[in-house]
Amino acid sequence: MARGWVRGVGVLGVVVASGCGSGRGVLSEARPPAKTQHACLRAHPPPSVAAAAAQDRGRQGAQVVLATAGSNRLAYVADEDDGSIHVIDVGSMLERTTFDAGGTPGQMMMLADGRLVVTLRDKAQVRVFEPSEGGTMVERCAVDTATEPVGLAMSPDDATVVVTSGWGHALTALDGGDLHRKYQVELPREPRSVIVSDDGAKAYVAHAVGSAMSVVDLRADPHAVTSIGLKGHDERPRFKAKRVHDGIRKRRAKTLEAAFEGTEKVERLACQGFALAKSVAPTGRVLAPQVLVENGDTREPSDGYGSMSGGPSEVPDVAVIDQGSDRPFEASLLVRSDRSVSPHETECLLPRAAAVDPASGSLFVTCLGSDTLVEYDAASTEPHRTELRRWRVASGPMGLAIDAASHRALVWSQFDRTLNAVPLGDAAEPAPVMRLALSRRSARAEMADLALGRRLFHAAGDERIASDGRACASCHPDGRDDTITWATPDGPRQTPMLAGRIEGTAPYAWVGSGDDVSAHLGHTFSRLRGRGLEKHELEALVAYVTQMTPPPREGDANTARLERGSQIFHSTEAGCASCHGKNGRDPDGLRHDVSSRATSDVTGEFDTPSLRFIGGSAPYFHDGRYTSLRALLVETDGRMGKVSHLAPGDLDALEAYVRTL
Missing domain, CATH: 1.10.760.10 (Cytochrome c-like domain)
Known part of the structure; x- marks a missing residue:
């Protein structure tokens, strides 16, 4: 998942009566979170209209969660911008109600008895809601976690709920019944989605940065954390000529054939690990959409930021991990020389959500920046080379669920505040995508310049920004940093964090060459061989970058x-x-x-x-x-x-x- 809205666009804390369509639902009366161990349990037996957990996601959290209420199918949608959760009738595609999440919701997960567990990124808490008669949601309790909880998953026996915390770089294990805290383990930077192995013994954790996946032992105490490397490599022709200082390989042979001598492997780092899914046919595989990055040889000056090979610095990938050996299939991390490169605007360079269709077994991935939903062959050892279909959706696709009952994919497009219903039927005669615009709190005003700035920041494939398709968010996920040191014309340069670090820190760049943010951005576009933005667009991007929400601050009790x-x-x-x-x-x-x-x-x-x-x-x-x-x-x-x-x-x-x- 990605954040990136701005200060002043947060939770407004007003709830009104429940109603039909876009009306807001009633939360329980204001009260402090419950403190007793059993407060998280249901207060009443599930009523006939209570939600029952849908099993389509294999007990994994998401921004779109499916459930049933009697004969109706419901979709719960976590709205980070509005601090609320929307409840949609999937059959009629109408918004039933909306309720206050109590903070900035990350992922949600529906338990078997209908309780809804929600991570609150700005509160260092998960909160538990209980549905009641009439469609209202009652808050049962709040459980403390490490800073910025994001991802959720549950063990196959429903005994343990695991929570990942991005800025707090930790995994917290909670009891699946009363949600009391069992233990907490430290993880590397920026953990996001989490999924539990088929046997319940391990939790697999995706990281937005760091080129690795974490594996947490859920059974043995202490709960050891191991790492699965996800770096990839290119397989490309090797030139006989040496690389010269300007970063271009000069062919000194008279014929192209004579210029080559076999192939070479060039390492690529991995990042953008925001999503995970498990295969269903075959079983026993974890699927991890990511991006493979060639950052260049930092020992030499380059003619831009990153690769000097002439190819794209970043390419989409889906790593495939075997649960038995905890090893990735090498083919899933290989960028072959015969790779068919699609136009930049269609590359999935910012994957944000993933789910497997239990009917077809296909892997579906939402792509931020290009605003697409992509279907891959999940049975392949190289899913990134086996794209099957793609659909255009509304801007900012951040959440995804597969509704097996109607054979549709439900995609939450946060930037456009739209739920997309994508039919997954006959590919030969595709049905149109249905879009439902969701409600907004009436007191919250839309800020057009910030909305435009956010779209531009995440615009993958916009050659005005970068000729190779990179977006600002490619190097600055969530406005933070990718931990990568890039080859540049000035020497090695590590990506700096942006969110919360712009105001009052001029001049910009590692050598202080940018007197203001606009000038520095223009210089960056030039290095990325981008054409540059129009004045009003650049102003909107500057407004967004300077006001991005920083991560929650961590305290120290000592x-x-x-x-x-x-x-x-x-x-x-x-x-x-x-x-x-x-x-x-x-x-x-x-x-x-x-x-x-x-x-x-x-x-x-x-x-x-x-x-x-x-x-x-x-x-x-x-x-x-x-x-x-x-x-x-x-x-x-x-x-x-x-x-x-x-x-x-x-x-x-x-x-x-x-x-x-």
């Missing part, structure tokens, strides 16, 4: 340690605040030489970065050389501040404080 860390940060001896400003959020706007020049850098002076949200944005430095915050503090001693005089406890305090900035 206030004494934080106070000590703050004292050290602001002390003359450590010298941190002399460049990074009070609380690390107001850099001095100057360039400094801290002896960090890499081989291909054209300069050794770099702009002082903001330290906002630094605790969640590893690796560090312009070339990503430091993998941890502790390494950054210790290994730059004397060149960028001073910590060698600190006792171990004081160094811990400084690190803890910096993490909260």
